[in-house]
Amino acid sequence: MSVGPDVATGDIPAPRLRRPLDATWRIVKTQPRATAGFVIVLFFVVVALTAPWLAPYGVTEKVGPVFEPPSPEHPLGLDDAGVDMLSLMMWGARVSLVVGFAAALVAMLIGGTIGLLSGYFGGRTDTVLMRMTDYFLVIPDIPLMLVAAAIWGRSLSNIVIIIGVIYWTTTARLIRSQVISLRERVYVKRAHAVGAGHGRILFRHILPQVTPLIVANTVLTVAIAIFAETAIAFLGLGDPTLTSWGKLIENAFSHNAITVDAWWAIVPPGIAVALVILGCTMVGQAIEDTLNPRLRVGHLSVRRFRLRPLQGTDQV
Amino acid sequence: MTAAVTGNGDAPLLEVEGLVTRYPLPRGVVGVFARAPQRYVQAVEGISFTLRRGEMLALVGESGCGKTTTAQSILRLVRSDAGAIRFQGTDITTLPSKELRGLRRRMQIIYQDPYESLDPRFRVRATVEEPLVVHRIGSKEDRLHEVEAALRLTGLDPPELFLDRYPHELSGGQRQRVAIAASLVLHPDLLVADEPVSMLDVSVRAGILGILDDLRRRGLGILMITHDLSTAARFADRIAVMYLGRIVEEGPAREVVGNPQHPYTKALLSVVPKRDPEQSTQPQILRGETPNPVDVPPGCRFHPRCPIAGDECRTFDPELRVPAGARPGHSAACLKA
Amino acid sequence: MSLLEVTGLHVWFDLQQGGELHAVQGVGFDLDAGERFGLVGESGCGKTTTILALMGLLPPTASVAGTVALAGENLLERGERTVSPHRWKDVAMVFQGAMNAFNPVKRVGDQIAEPMALHEVADGAEAKRRVGELLELVGITAARADRYPHEFSGGMRQRAAIAMALACEPKVLLADEPTTALDVMVQAQILELLVTLSDDFGLALVLVTHDLPVVAQVCERAAVMYAGEIVESGPTTALFHNPRHPYTRLLFAATPDLYGDEDVASIPGAPPRLDRPIGGCPFQPRCDRAFGRCEEARPVLRSVADRHAAACHLNDLPQEVPAA
Numbered sequence: 001m002s003v004g005p006d007v008a009t010g011d012i013p014a015p016r017l018r019r020p021l022d023a024t025w026r027i028v029k030t031q032p033r034a035t036a037g038f039v040i041v042l043f044f045v046v047v048a049l050t051a052p053w054l055a056p057y058g059v060t061e062k063v064g065p066v067f068e069p070p071s072p073e074h075p076l077g078l079d080d081a082g083v084d085m086l087s088l089m090m091w092g093a094r095v096s097l098v099v100g101f102a103a104a105l106v107a108m109l110i111g112g113t114i115g116l117l118s119g120y121f122g123g124r125t126d127t128v129l130m131r132m133t134d135y136f137l138v139i140p141d142i143p144l145m146l147v148a149a150a151i152w153g154r155s156l157s158n159i160v161i162i163i164g165v166i167y168w169t170t171t172a173r174l175i176r177s178q179v180i181s182l183r184e185r186v187y188v189k190r191a192h193a194v195g196a197g198h199g200r201i202l203f204r205h206i207l208p209q210v211t212p213l214i215v216a217n218t219v220l221t222v223a224i225a226i227f228a229e230t231a232i233a234f235l236g237l238g239d240p241t242l243t244s245w246g247k248l249i250e251n252a253f254s255h256n257a258i259t260v261d262a263w264w265a266i267v268p269p270g271i272a273v274a275l276v277i278l279g280c281t282m283v284g285q286a287i288e289d290t291l292n293p294r295l296r297v298g299h300l301s302v303r304r305f306r307l308r309p310l311q312g313t314d315q316v
Numbered sequence: 317m318t319a320a321v322t323g324n325g326d327a328p329l330l331e332v333e334g335l336v337t338r339y340p341l342p343r344g345v346v347g348v349f350a351r352a353p354q355r356y357v358q359a360v361e362g363i364s365f366t367l368r369r370g371e372m373l374a375l376v377g378e379s380g381c382g383k384t385t386t387a388q389s390i391l392r393l394v395r396s397d398a399g400a401i402r403f404q405g406t407d408i409t410t411l412p413s414k415e416l417r418g419l420r421r422r423m424q425i426i427y428q429d430p431y432e433s434l435d436p437r438f439r440v441r442a443t444v445e446e447p448l449v450v451h452r453i454g455s456k457e458d459r460l461h462e463v464e465a466a467l468r469l470t471g472l473d474p475p476e477l478f479l480d481r482y483p484h485e486l487s488g489g490q491r492q493r494v495a496i497a498a499s500l501v502l503h504p505d506l507l508v509a510d511e512p513v514s515m516l517d518v519s520v521r522a523g524i525l526g527i528l529d530d531l532r533r534r535g536l537g538i539l540m541i542t543h544d545l546s547t548a549a550r551f552a553d554r555i556a557v558m559y560l561g562r563i564v565e566e567g568p569a570r571e572v573v574g575n576p577q578h579p580y581t582k583a584l585l586s587v588v589p590k591r592d593p594e595q596s597t598q599p600q601i602l603r604g605e606t607p608n609p610v611d612v613p614p615g616c617r618f619h620p621r622c623p624i625a626g627d628e629c630r631t632f633d634p635e636l637r638v639p640a641g642a643r644p645g646h647s648a649a650c651l652k653a
Numbered sequence: 654m655s656l657l658e659v660t661g662l663h664v665w666f667d668l669q670q671g672g673e674l675h676a677v678q679g680v681g682f683d684l685d686a687g688e689r690f691g692l693v694g695e696s697g698c699g700k701t702t703t704i705l706a707l708m709g710l711l712p713p714t715a716s717v718a719g720t721v722a723l724a725g726e727n728l729l730e731r732g733e734r735t736v737s738p739h740r741w742k743d744v745a746m747v748f749q750g751a752m753n754a755f756n757p758v759k760r761v762g763d764q765i766a767e768p769m770a771l772h773e774v775a776d777g778a779e780a781k782r783r784v785g786e787l788l789e790l791v792g793i794t795a796a797r798a799d800r801y802p803h804e805f806s807g808g809m810r811q812r813a814a815i816a817m818a819l820a821c822e823p824k825v826l827l828a829d830e831p832t833t834a835l836d837v838m839v840q841a842q843i844l845e846l847l848v849t850l851s852d853d854f855g856l857a858l859v860l861v862t863h864d865l866p867v868v869a870q871v872c873e874r875a876a877v878m879y880a881g882e883i884v885e886s887g888p889t890t891a892l893f894h895n896p897r898h899p900y901t902r903l904l905f906a907a908t909p910d911l912y913g914d915e916d917v918a919s920i921p922g923a924p925p926r927l928d929r930p931i932g933g934c935p936f937q938p939r940c941d942r943a944f945g946r947c948e949e950a951r952p953v954l955r956s957v958a959d960r961h962a963a964a965c966h967l968n969d970l971p972q973e974v975p976a977a
Contacts (some may be wrong), residue, residue, distance in 0.1 A: 341716035378837070378838060378839075379807075379836055426877070457739040463731040487923055488696075489919075497905070504847060508896065517695040517696055517863065518695060518863055518864075518907050519695055519903070519907050519910055519919055519920035520919050520920075521907065522907050522909075522919035523721045523919035524919075541968060543836060543837060544909075545911060546866075546908075546909040546910055547835070548907050549778050549908075549909070549911050549912075550913070550917055551909070573911060573912070574912075583838070584837060584838065585911065587775060587837050587838055587840070587841035588837060588866075588911050588914075589844075589864070589866035589867050589869065589871075589872065590866055590869065590910060590911065591865060591866050591869055591871040591889045591893060591894055591905055591908055591913070592894075592910075593869040593870065593889040594867065594894075596870055596891055599841050599845070601838065601841045601842055602838055603842075605806045605808055605809075605839070606836075606838075638828045650721050653819070
C-alpha cells in the first residue's frame with residue numbers, strides 16, 4: 001500500500017503579503033464606488049473632528065446681520081441669528097455624525113445579538129425572537145420616535161437609543177439567515193462533534209464569518225440613522241442644546257428663510273445630509289456586493305468569447 | 317476521561333444492537349387538526365453489528381438507506397429511539413449530555429467534503445489544534461507537538477510547511493489529510509469516515525485510504541460509510557450492506573463480494589463498472605428508485621424490487637442468518653438464500 | 654469525414670491578477686454518429702472547458718483557437734455567430750449537476766419545451782406532444798410532464814435533464830459527469846439510457862468523467878487528459894490492457910476494482926499550474942518512468958498503434974515499451 005503523499009508543495013502559493021500601498025490602489029481600481037463613498041464619509045468625519053480648531057466662528061457668535069448672503073468672509077452666509085453658517089455646518093457635523101454612528105452601533109449590538117442567537121439556536125428561541133423582531137418591524141418609525149422623544153426627553157443619548165432601538169430589525173434578520181446557513185456547514189458540525197461548546201462555535205466559527213455582513217449593515221444603518229436624526233430635529237424634537245444639521249434646517253425653516261430667499265441657510269445642511277447618506281450607502285452596498293456576488297450568467301445566454309489566431313509555435 | 321467511557325478491555329470496541337432511529341415528519345396544520353397519525357422517516361430500523369479494534373467495517377448502500385444516520389446515532393449527534401450502542405462495553409445511548417464531551421474524545425468523524433469541513437478562516441495549525449483546545453489538553457508547546465505528530469501521521473511532512481496555511485492554499489487531498497489529522501490529535505479509539513474519498517480526485521484517493529488502512533493497523537476501529545463497493549471491497553475487513561434502514565447482508569469483505577447471498581447485494585455488485593472494458597458482466601439493473609423510508613413495504617422490504625421474491629416474502633420479514641451457501645460469519649437477511 | 658472533428662483546440666482564460674491560464678492546450682479528437690467517446694481526467698485537467706468550448710459557452714474572459722468541425726462546418730469560424738445556430742440544435746449538453754439546475758417553480762415539461770421555443774423547433778401543442786415523447790424516451794411516463802422538479806427523484810431529474818438536451822434532436826450529446834452524484838443503481842440506469850440513445854438513434858456521445866470504469870464500460874474510444882492536453886487516446890480496451898502513457902497506467906492502478914487484488918496506489922504530487930509555460934513533459938514530476946529527455950522536451954501526441962496515440966517519450970525508445 002503506498003501512502004504516496006499527494007503533497008507536492010512547490011505548486012501551491014504561500015500566503016503573500018501585499019504592500020499596503022498596492023493593496024489600497026487595487027481597491028481604488030476595482031471598487032471605485034466604495035472608494036468614492038469612503039472619501040465622502042471620511043471628509044465629513046475629518047470636518048467634524050477638527051471643528052473646534054478649524055471652525056472660523058462660534059455657534060452662538062453673532063458676526064453680522066440676519067440672513068446675510070454668502071460673501072468672501074462668510075462663504076455660506078449667515079443664519080437667522082447672524083451666526084456664520086460654515087461654522088454651524090462644521091459643528092453640526094459633529095452632532096449628526098455622532099448620532100448616526102452611535103445609533104448604528106446600538107442597532108448593530110441589538111440586531112447582531114438577536115440575529116446570532118435566533119439563527120444559531122433555532123427552535124423556540126428563534127420563534128420568540130423573530131416574532132419580537134416582526135413587531136418592531138411593523139411599528140411606524142417616525143411617529144414612534146416622536147412619541148419616545150416627547151416622553152423620555154430630548155437629550156442626545158435618548159435620541160441615539162431611540163433610533164438604535166428602532167433600526168436593528170433588518171440587521172437581526174440578515175444576520176439570522178446567514179447564521180442559519182453557517183450552522184449547517186460541515187466545519188461547524190465538525191466542531192460540534194469534536195466537543196466544542198456553543199460559545200466556542202458561536203464566537204470562533206460563526207461570528208468571524210458574519211462580521212463583514214454586520215459591518216456592511218451597520219454602515220448602511222448609519223445613513224438611516226443620520227436621516228432619522230435630521231427628521232427628528234427638523235420636527236423640533238432634537239436636543240435643544242445642540243446644533244445638528246437637522247436643527248439648522250429646522251431653525252432656518254421656522255425663521256422664514258424660505259420667504260426671504262435665504263437658500264444658504266437650508267440647502268447646505270440638506271446637501272451635507274444627502275452626501276453622508278450617499279457615502280454610507282455606497283460603502284455599505286459595495287461591501288454587500290463583495291459578499292454576495294451576482295448569480296452567474298445562465299448557461300444558454302450569449303457569451304462573447306474571443307477567437308485567437310494560433311501562433312505557429314503553439315500548435316502541438 | 318469520564319467513567320462512562322472507560323470500559324473493560326475485552327469487550328469489542330463498538331457493539332450496536334437493534335438500533336432504531338426515526339425522524340418525525342411534520343404533519344402540517346391540516347394534519348394536526350385532523351388528528352392525523354404522526355408519521356416517521358424510518359431511517360434506521362433495528363440494525364446490529366460489532367466493530368473490533370484494528371478492524372475496518374464498511375457500511376455500504378444507496379442514499380437514503382440509513383448509513384449516515386447510523387453513523388450519527390453512534391456519535392450521538394442524533395438521538396436514537398431504541399436499541400443499544402455499547403462503546404467499550406458501556407451503553408452510550410442513555411449517556412447524559414454533559415458526559416458526551418468525554419465520549420467525543422474517544423470517537424471522531426471525518427466528513428465527505430474536504431472543501432467544506434475546514435473553517436476557511438482557520439490556519440491548518442488552528443484546525444488541528446482545536447480539539448485539544450476544546451478539551452483543554454496540554455500546554456501550548458505540547459499541543460504544537462501533538463499537531464505536528466498528527467500531520468506527520470497523515471503524510472503532511474514536514475509539518476512546518478503546512479502549519480500556517482489556510483484551507484484555500486491546500487489541494488483537496490491535503491485538506492482531507494488535515495481533517496484526518498484534526499480527528500487524530502485526541503488519540504480516539506473509533507474513527508467514523510463518512511465517504512472519505514468520494515469528493516477527491518482518483519489519483520489521491522488511494523493515499524487517503526492508505527492512511528486509514530495504516531491507522532487500522534495501529535489499532536483504531538474504523539467505520540467507513542461509502543456507496544463505493546470497489547473501495548469497500550479493497551480496503552475494508554468487513555462489509556455491511558444496508559437497504560431501507562436494515563442491514564441485509566454482512567460478512568468478511570471478500571466473502572460478501574465474492575459470494576454474495578442477498579439478491580440486493582448481487583444486483584449492486586453487478587452494476588459496479590469494471591475497469592477492464594472486456595470484463596463486462598451482465599448488469600442486473602433494478603428498476604425504479606429505492607422506496608422512500610416513510611412507506612416501508614411490509615414483509616421483506618426488498619420484495620417489490622427483488623427478482624426472486626416469492627409469496628412468503630410479501631408477508632414475512634426475514635432476519636439476518638447464515639445462509640446455506642455461505643461460510644460462518646457471513647449472514648444475509650433473505651428467505652431464498 | 655467524421656461527424657465531429659476537433660483539431661488544435663486551445664482555450665485561455667484571463668486571470669484577474671493579470672496573466673492567463675492556458676486551460677486547454679491543443680486538444681483534438683473526432684467522433685462519428687452513434688459513437689461513444691470518453692474524455693477522462695482529474696479535476697482541473699480541462700475536460701469540462703473542452704466541451705464548453707465545443708458549445709461556445711465560454712465567458713468573455715476566455716479566448717479560443719482551433720477548429721471544431723461539425724459535418725465539415727467550422728463552428729468556431731466566426732465565434733458566437735457561427736456557434737449559436739448549432740447550439741442545442743446540433744450539439745447539446747447535459748451539464749454537470751444539471752439535475753439540480755431545474756427551476757423549482759416551473760413544471761418539468763415546460764422547462765423541457767423551453768429550448769424548443771427558443772430555437773423555433775416547436776411550439777404550443779406540438780411542443781407538448783414532443784415533450785411527452787422525449788420523457789417516454791428517457792423512461793419517464795409522459796403524464797409526469799406536469800409535475801414540478803421536487804416531485805422527481807435525483808435519477809428522474811437527471812433523465813429529465815437528458816430529455817431537455819434532446820429537445821431539438823441534436824446529433825452530438827455532450828454529457829459532463831452525468832452520473833457523478835448518483836447511486837450506483839441509478840448510475841447504471843442512466844448509463845444504460847445513454848448507450849441506448851447512441852445505439853438506437855445514432856447519437857454521438859461525448860462522456861466527460863473522472864471515473865475510468867464508467868468510460869471503460871460505456872465508451873468504445875476515450876482520451877485521457879492531463880494538464881490541458883490529451884496525453885493518450887485510443888480504444889478503451891487498448892488504454893486498459895496496453896497503456897502507452899504512464900499517467901493512464903497509474904490512473905488505472907489508482908482505481909480500485911471490485912475483484913482486483915493488486916495494490917491500489919495514489920499518484921504522488923499534483924498537476925502543474927497552467928498559468929505559466931510548461932517546459933518538458935507536464936507529467937514528468939509525477940512520473941515513475943521519467944528520464945532525461947522528459948525534463949527538456951515536451952512530448953507530442955503521436956500514433957503508437959492503430960487509432961491509438963500517446964504523448965510520451967518512452968514510446969520513442971525502440972526497445973522500451975511501457976509495460977501494461
